[in-house]
Amino acid sequence: MDDFIAGLPKAELHLHIEGTLEPELAFQLSEKNGIAIPFQSVDEMRAAYNFKDLQSFLDLYYASISVVLTEEDFHDLTMAYLKKAASQNVRHTEIFFDPQSHTDRNIPFETALNGITAALKQAQTELGISSHLILSFLRHLSEESAIQTLQQAIPFREQIIAVGLDSSELGHPPSKFVNVFAEARRQGFRVVCHAGEEGPPEYITEALDLLQAERIDHGVRCMEDAALVERLIEEQIPLTVCPLSNIRLCVFETMTEHSLKRMLDAGLVVSVNSDDPPYFGGYVNENFLAVQEAFDLSRDQLVKLARNSFESAFLTEEEKQKLISELADYTG
């Protein structure tokens, strides 16, 4: 099954570029930029990836990104992820970036954006991997701050396909961001939203009703609300699930308790993604492998998850069909 998963064509739709910083690159950038990190070695840094909940992870995630400063740093960070993704046969990826985590440390919006987009373009030609970029607002900050961030994004509208909402979920419901999402939709951005990771199913409903989210990131707690599950199936709302992330952040105690298999069996449009791979112990293929092993998934079920990833992407019908036919030809 390892080889079957390795070669399976797939899309990755839930990936935070800031969360792809490997300790090795963090140390290189720390030295280059003269910014200290509170670890003596790569091993010590990796050993700190031991979280009790989402917030304990976010504290380290925001502290670690402080070493990434220049356009070149953002380019190198993004290129490292894209090379890894291409090596795992990711054919298309939709990447989050958190501009407020950079503008709040006086890095101009366009420094992060230009570095990331240069890498996306380079990877399209050199690695044959296509990508879209999603601007994610930090929900622990104010709506006013999100509005300012949206304004900074307007000149770069063509380079950003969608807006999303991430960071500390509990206590920061989608309803806090109704105005900024309404304006983003007016500007032509597609809409996604992290909901139902640590937060209750009501946050998923709010994301759909109040933000008009077209895709839910995580959404694993939808299974607590049968009417919501029915709605998500009826409306074919995709859910980008991140199995290893959910275990490392203690959303579920063990993989066999994870809701992914129940979600798949119910007919929800679920895909498998890595979220913040070095922090959670694996890129997309390690996530596929973990759920395959926990639930003894068949080849057909793995193909279904890969097909869902293409169906859920912000691609044209023609682009989707091309990738789906590549998947149909795949025999492992």
Ligand SMILES: Nc1ncnc2[nH]cnc12
């Ligand atoms: N899993 C996650 N949930 C919320 N915000 C995040 N930012 C990076 N990873 C995240």
Ligand SMILES: [Zn+2]
């Ligand atoms: Zn996420």
